[in-house]
Amino acid sequence: MKNYLDLAPKYLSGHKNKTRLTVLSVIMAVALVVGIFSMLDALVTFEKAQVLKSEGNYHILIRNPTQTEIDTIASRIDVENSGILKDLGEGKINDETCALGYMDGNFAGNLNIVLAEGEAPKNDHEIMLEKWYLDQLALHIGDTINIALSNGITDDYVISGVINDWGATKAASIPFEFVSKGTSEGLSAVTSQYFVLLKEGVNIQNAEREIAAGLNISEDRVGYNEGLLALMLQTKNNRVLTFYLIGVVLFGLVLVTGVVMIYNTFNISVMDRVRQFGLLRCIGASKKQIRRIVRRESLIILLKAIPIGVLGGMFITFICSGILKIYNPYLFGDISIFSFSGIGIGAGVLTGFLTVLIASMLPAKKAAKVSPVNAVTGSETVKISGRQKQGVFTRLFPVEIAMGVNNAINKKRTLILMTSSIAISIILFLGFSVLVNPAFMGMKTDEPYTPDLTLTSDQVMTSELSLKLSQLEDVKVLGKPTEHLIDLQLSGKNDEQTVNEVAAVIDDTITLHDKRQMNAEADNAFMTIAVFIYGFVAVIALISILNMINTMNTSIVSRSKYLAMLRAVGMSDKQLNKMVLAQSITYSLTGCIIGCGLGVLLQKKLLDFLAADWSFPLYQIVGITVICIMTGTLSVIGPLKKIKKTVISETITSL
Amino acid sequence: MNILSTLNLYKTYGMGDTKVEALKQVSFSVSKGEFVSVIGPSGSGKSTLLNMVGALDQPTSGMVMIDGREVHKMKEEELSVFRRRNIGFVFQSFNLIPELNVEENIVLPILLDYQKPDQNYIKELLGLLGLTERKRHLPSQLSGGQQQRVAIGRALATKPAIILADEPTGNLDSKNSQDVMNLLKLSVDQYHQTVIMITHNHSYASFADRVFQVNDGMVRELGASRR
Ligand SMILES: Nc1ncnc2c1ncn2[C@@H]1O[C@H](COP(=O)(O)OP(=O)(O)OP(=O)(O)O)[C@@H](O)[C@H]1O
Numbered sequence: 067m068k069n070y071l072d073l074a075p076k077y078l079s080g081h082k083n084k085t086r087l088t089v090l091s092v093i094m095a096v097a098l099v100v101g102i103f104s105m106l107d108a109l110v111t112f113e114k115a116q117v118l119k120s121e122g123n124y125h126i127l128i129r130n131p132t133q134t135e136i137d138t139i140a141s142r143i144d145v146e147n148s149g150i151l152k153d154l155g156e157g158k159i160n161d162e163t164c165a166l167g168y169m170d171g172n173f174a175g176n177l178n179i180v181l182a183e184g185e186a187p188k189n190d191h192e193i194m195l196e197k198w199y200l201d202q203l204a205l206h207i208g209d210t211i212n213i214a215l216s217n218g219i220t221d222d223y224v225i226s227g228v229i230n231d232w233g234a235t236k237a238a239s240i241p242f243e244f245v246s247k248g249t250s251e252g253l254s255a256v257t258s259q260y261f262v263l264l265k266e267g268v269n270i271q272n273a274e275r276e277i278a279a280g281l282n283i284s285e286d287r288v289g290y291n292e293g294l295l296a297l298m299l300q301t302k303n304n305r306v307l308t309f310y311l312i313g314v315v316l317f318g319l320v321l322v323t324g325v326v327m328i329y330n331t332f333n334i335s336v337m338d339r340v341r342q343f344g345l346l347r348c349i350g351a352s353k354k355q356i357r358r359i360v361r362r363e364s365l366i367i368l369l370k371a372i373p374i375g376v377l378g379g380m381f382i383t384f385i386c387s388g389i390l391k392i393y394n395p396y397l398f399g400d401i402s403i404f405s406f407s408g409i410g411i412g413a414g415v416l417t418g419f420l421t422v423l424i425a426s427m428l429p430a431k432k433a434a435k436v437s438p439v440n441a442v443t444g445s446e447t448v449k450i451s452g453r454q455k456q457g458v459f460t461r462l463f464p465v466e467i468a469m470g471v472n473n474a475i476n477k478k479r480t481l482i483l484m485t486s487s488i489a490i491s492i493i494l495f496l497g498f499s500v501l502v503n504p505a506f507m508g509m510k511t512d513e514p515y516t517p518d519l520t521l522t523s524d525q526v527m528t529s530e531l532s533l534k535l536s537q538l539e540d541v542k543v544l545g546k547p548t549e550h551l552i553d554l555q556l557s558g559k560n561d562e563q564t565v566n567e568v569a570a571v572i573d574d575t576i577t578l579h580d581k582r583q584m585n586a587e588a589d590n591a592f593m594t595i596a597v598f599i600y601g602f603v604a605v606i607a608l609i610s611i612l613n614m615i616n617t618m619n620t621s622i623v624s625r626s627k628y629l630a631m632l633r634a635v636g637m638s639d640k641q642l643n644k645m646v647l648a649q650s651i652t653y654s655l656t657g658c659i660i661g662c663g664l665g666v667l668l669q670k671k672l673l674d675f676l677a678a679d680w681s682f683p684l685y686q687i688v689g690i691t692v693i694c695i696m697t698g699t700l701s702v703i704g705p706l707k708k709i710k711k712t713v714i715s716e717t718i719t720s721l
Numbered sequence: 722m723n724i725l726s727t728l729n730l731y732k733t734y735g736m737g738d739t740k741v742e743a744l745k746q747v748s749f750s751v752s753k754g755e756f757v758s759v760i761g762p763s764g765s766g767k768s769t770l771l772n773m774v775g776a777l778d779q780p781t782s783g784m785v786m787i788d789g790r791e792v793h794k795m796k797e798e799e800l801s802v803f804r805r806r807n808i809g810f811v812f813q814s815f816n817l818i819p820e821l822n823v824e825e826n827i828v829l830p831i832l833l834d835y836q837k838p839d840q841n842y843i844k845e846l847l848g849l850l851g852l853t854e855r856k857r858h859l860p861s862q863l864s865g866g867q868q869q870r871v872a873i874g875r876a877l878a879t880k881p882a883i884i885l886a887d888e889p890t891g892n893l894d895s896k897n898s899q900d901v902m903n904l905l906k907l908s909v910d911q912y913h914q915t916v917i918m919i920t921h922n923h924s925y926a927s928f929a930d931r932v933f934q935v936n937d938g939m940v941r942e943l944g945a946s947r948r
Pocket residue numbers: 734735741742743761762763764765766767768769770
C-alpha cells in the first residue's frame with residue numbers, strides 16, 4: 067500500500083458480494099440507457115434510409131416554379147443541390163398510356179431515379195424508360211419506339227438509357243418515360259416540382275421562410291419532405307412534435323431511472339459504513355480524504371461496470387433488432403442487426419459517469435460528515451429514530467412482523483432509497499405503456515370502414531350493381547357507393563372464393579382493387595411496433611425487477627450482522643424469514659403505491675397532452691402490485707439462505 | 722511543559738428532561754511524557770472526557786489545549802491534520818480496518834498525512850509489538866490481544882504528542898491486558914509519549930504516573946505516586 071486511496075480497491079475486494087451487487091446495478095443502469103438509446107438511434111437511421119428510398123433525398127419543393135425562382139434558389143449558398151421534375155402529361159405507346167416526364171440529371175439520384183444502363187436522353191429524339199417496361203416490350207438500348215406525345219405529335223424515339231424500376235409506376239402499370247430537356251421545353255408541363263436539398267446544418271424552416279418571402283411564393287406552392295424533416299427534428303408538424311416531446315419525457319425518465327438506480331446502490335453502500343468512516347476520521351482522515359476514498363470506490367466500480375453495461379446494452383439492441391427483423395421481415399427486413407450506435411453508447415457512458423459523479427458525491431459528502439465519535443460510540447448505522455411507533459405494530463402483528471415493518475419504516479433513508487427505486491421503475495413502465503396505442507401511430511387499421519376491396523370504373527356503375535354485390539354472401543358495401551367507386555368489406559372465412567364471386571359479377575370496364583394485402587401489412591406494422599414497445603417496456607420491467615432484487619439483497623447483506631445477532635439471542639429461522647419478508651414487502655408495497663400513484667398521473671398527463679382518452683389502468687396496476695409482492699418475496703430468498711448458512715459467531719466476531 | 726490542558730470544560734447532552742451533564746467544570750493539565758489513567762464508575766463521563774480531549778466532539782463550553790493549540794478553535798480541515806499528527810487513538814473494540822493487513826493498518830495514518838512511512842521505524846514497531854511474523858495478516862486472522870497491539874502500533878505510527886486509549890484492555894484476558902499495558906508504558910518510556918488511558922482495572926491504574934477519578938462528570942486527581 068503506497069497511498070491511502072488504496073483503501074478503496076481493498077475495501078471493494080474485501081466485500082466481494084456487496085461490490086458485485088453494486089457493479090451489477092450500475093451495469094443494469096448503463097445497459098438500460100445504452101440499449102434504449104441505441105435502439106432509438108438504429109430505428110431513426112433505418113427510418114431515414116426508408117424515407118430516402120421512398121420519398122427521396124430532398125428537404126423542400128416548390129410547385130410550378132418560374133425560371134427566376136429556380137435561378138434564385140439554385141444560386142443560394144445554403145442549397146446543396148436542386149432539380150426539377152416535370153410531369154409532361156400522358157403519351158401513348160401502341161395505344162397504351164404512358165407517363166411522360168423530365169428530370170434534371172443532377173437531382174435524379176436524389177429521387178431514386180437511377181440509371182441502370184446507357185445514358186440519360188440528351189437530344190431531341192431520345193428517351194429513357196424503366197427497366198420493367200423495357201423487359202416487357204423485349205426492347206434494348208438503341209432500339210426505337212413510337213410514341214405519341216401529349217401535344218399529339220407522333221414520332222420515333224431512340225432508347226438512350228434504362229432506369230431502375232421506380233416503385234409506384236410499376237404497381238399502377240403505367241410506365242414512365244423520361245424525355246430530354248429539349249423535348250420537355252417543347253411540351254407544356256401539367257405540373258412541375260422543383261426539389262431543393264439544403265446543406266447540412268442549415269435551419270430548414272428558416273431557409274424555407276427566407277426563400278418563400280424573398281420570391282413571394284405562396285404557402286400552397288411549398289411542399290416538404292415531411293418524413294425526412296421529422297427524422298431530422300426540423301419539422302413543423304405539430305403531431306410529430308408532440309410525439310417527440312413525449313419521447314423526450316420518456317427518455318428523460320430512462321435517464322432519471324439510471325441515475326436513481328446507481329445513486330441508491332451507492333448510498334446504501336456508504337450508509338452501512340458509518341463506523342468505519344468514523345474510525346478513519348479518528349486516525350486523522352480529513353473530510354476531503356473520506357470523500358476521495360468514496361469517489362475512488364465509485365470510479366473503480368464504474369470502470370468495471372461501464373464496459374459490461376455497454377456490451378449489455380448493445381446486446382439488448384441486437385436482440386430487439388433481431389426480433390423486429392424476424393417478426394416483420396417485410397417492414398424491417400433492411401434493419402441492421404449489428405448496430406454500433408455512438409449516441410447510445412455515449413448516452414450510456416455519460417449517464418454512468420455523471421450518475422456516479424452525482425451519486426457518489428452525495429454519499430461521499432454524507433460519509434465525510436460522519437463524526438469521528440461514531441467510531442467510539444459504536445453505532446453501526448445512521449441514527450435510528452421513531453421508536454415510539456413500535457407499539458402500534460406490535461399490538462397489530464406478531465413481534466417478528468412488527469419488527470420487520472418497523473425496521474423498514476424507521477430507517478427513513480433506506481426506506482426512501484428502496485421506495486424510490488421501485489417507484490421510478492413503475493412510473494417508467496406506466497409512462498412507456500402510453501406509447502402502445504395505435505391512435506398515435508397513425509395506423510388505425512381495424513376501423514370498421516377499412517375496405518378490403520375497392521371497385522373503380524371510368525364509366526358509370528349502376529346502383530343495381532351495388533345491390534347485386536350486397537346480396538352476395540359475406541360481402542358488405544361500405545358507405546355510399548358512387549358511380550365511380552364502390553368499397554366492399556369481406557366478412558366470411560373463405561375470402562378467395564368471395565373475391566372470385568365479386569369478380570364474376572363485374573364486367574371489364576370495372577377495375578377490382580384488392581386491398582387486403584395492404585391492410586394486412588399496416589396491421590402488421592402496428593403489431594410490430596406494439597410488440598417492439600412492449601419489448602422496451604419488458605426490458606425496463608426486467609431491469610427494474612433485477613434492480614429491486616439487487617437493492618433488497620444489498621440491504622439485507624449489509625444487515626447480516628444485525629440479523630446474526632437476532633439469531634444469537636434466540637430468533638428462530640422462521641421468525642427471521644417473516645421479519646425480513648415483512649420488511650421487504652413493506653418496501654415494495656410502499657414503492658408500489660407511490661409509483662402507481664405518480665405513474666397513473668404521468669399517464670394521464672401524457673394522454674391529455676395527446677388529446678386522447680384515458681381510463682384507469684386497472685389491469686396494469688393489479689399486475690404491478692402482484693409483481694411487486696413477488697419481487698419483494700423473491701429478493702429475500704437468496705440472502706436469507708446465505709445468512710442461515712453462515713455460523714453466527716463468525717458474523718458477530720467480524721465486527 | 723504542559724502537552725495537554727483543559728479549562729472549565731462542560732459537556733451537556735440533550736435538553737429538558739433528557740438533559741445529561743456528562744462533564745462539569747473540568748480543569749487539569751498533563752505534562753509531556755506522563756502516563757495518566759482515568760477511572761470512575763460506568764456512565765460517569767470518562768469516554769466523554771476522552772472525546773473532548775481528542776476533539777472528536779465539541780464541548781458545550783470550555784477549552785482544550787494540546788501542544789499549545791486550542792483544538793476546538795480549529796477549522797475542520799485543520800483539525801483533521803492536527804489529529805492525524807498529534808493524537809493517536811486506541812479503542813476497546815473495532816479498532817482496525819478489516820480490509821487492511823497488520824502493516825497497512827499501522828501505516829495508514831502516515832499515508833493519510835501524505836508521508837512516506839519510515840520502513841525502519843515500522844520494522845522496529847512491529848518488532849516491539851511482537852507482530853513481525855504477522856504483518857501480512859488481516860485483523861480477522863488475529864486474536865483480540867494482537868488486534869489491540871496493532872491498534873497501539875497505529876497510534877504510535879505518526880509519533881503523536883498524545884495517545885488516548887478508551888478501555889484498551891476491556892476485551893482482553895489478563896495475559897493480553899498485561900502485554901498491552903506494557904506496550905503503553907513502553908511507549909511512554911521509549912518514545913516519550915503522553916498517554917491518557919481509561920480503565921476499570923485499578924491495578925492497571927497504578928501503572929500510571931497520575932490517576933484521575935471521574936464522578937458524575939467531575940474530574941478529581943487521586944494523590945497518586947508521582948515519579
Ligand atoms: N450522545 C449522547 N447523548 C446523550 N447522552 C450521552 C451521550 N453520550 C453519553 N451520554 C451520557 O453521558 C454520560 C457519560 O457517558 P460516558 O460514555 O462518558 O460514560 P463512561 O464513563 O465512559 O461510562 P462507561 O464506563 O460505561 O464507558 C452518560 O450518562 C451517558 O448516558
